[in-house]
Amino acid sequence: MTHFMGTFTGKLDRKGRVSVPAAFRAALERLGTQDIILRSSHRDTCVEAWPQPIFETMAAGLEQLDVFSDNLDDLSLSLFAGAYPLRPDGEGRVVLPEDLIAHAGLTEAVTFLGAGRAFQLWEPEAARQRVELARQRARDRALTVPATAGGRT
Numbered sequence: 001m002t003h004f005m006g007t008f009t010g011k012l013d014r015k016g017r018v019s020v021p022a023a024f025r026a027a028l029e030r031l032g033t034q035d036i037i038l039r040s041s042h043r044d045t046c047v048e049a050w051p052q053p054i055f056e057t058m059a060a061g062l063e064q065l066d067v068f069s070d071n072l073d074d075l076s077l078s079l080f081a082g083a084y085p086l087r088p089d090g091e092g093r094v095v096l097p098e099d100l101i102a103h104a105g106l107t108e109a110v111t112f113l114g115a116g117r118a119f120q121l122w123e124p125e126a127a128r129q130r131v132e133l134a135r136q137r138a139r140d141r142a143l144t145v146p147a148t149a150g151g152r153t
Contacts, residue, residue: 002030003027003114003116003117004023004027004114006021006023006114007111007113007114007127007131008021008023008112009110009112009124010110010112011109012096012101012106012107012109015095016095016096016097016098016101017094017095017096018093018094018096019091019092020049020088020093020112022092023114024049024112024114024119025088025092027051028051031053031054032053033051033052034087035051035052035085036049036050036051036052036087036094037051037052037055037083037085037086038083038084038094038096038100038121039082040082040100040103041103044130045103045105045123046103046104046113046120046121046126046127046130047103047104047120047121047122048118048119048120049118049119049120050117050118052085054118058079059079059080082099082100082103084100100121105126107123109123109124110122110124111123111128113127113130
């Protein structure tokens with residue numbers, strides 16, 4: 001599986017454009033797509049960026065829920081109402097919608113955090129704090145990566 005790894009900081013221009021890091025564009029290419037879905041995270045003050053095929057696979061799980069249930073309504077609106085399908089231009093840039101810029105508190109700089117199957121866009125200081133919090137919580141809970149089928153982690 002292709003993973004988005006690393007931390008990169010770029011500039012957000014006055015038109016709301018930001019360049020997707022080359023390493024993340026290469027990961028998208030390995031997945032056979034250039035298309036990403038940007039959405040407001042419902043957990044953090046960041047923007048999530050999902051490769052379209054992975055987003056579609058994740059969203060397919062909604063089909064297991066009762067079509068008239070509150071759970072389906074809540075999850076569907078959380079996933080789709082603020083989602084934007086985008087494709088970086090020839091220079092690797094995307095235009096961030098204003099509501100996503102506001103949600104993440106983005107100004108002149110954007111920090112991209114690799115998050116495995118997806119990546120996130122953060123205000124730089126908030127990104128630093130979130131990574132530190134994640135590391136601290138992992139240490140406090142003694143989290144480890146589960147063993148794979150081959151028995152190695």
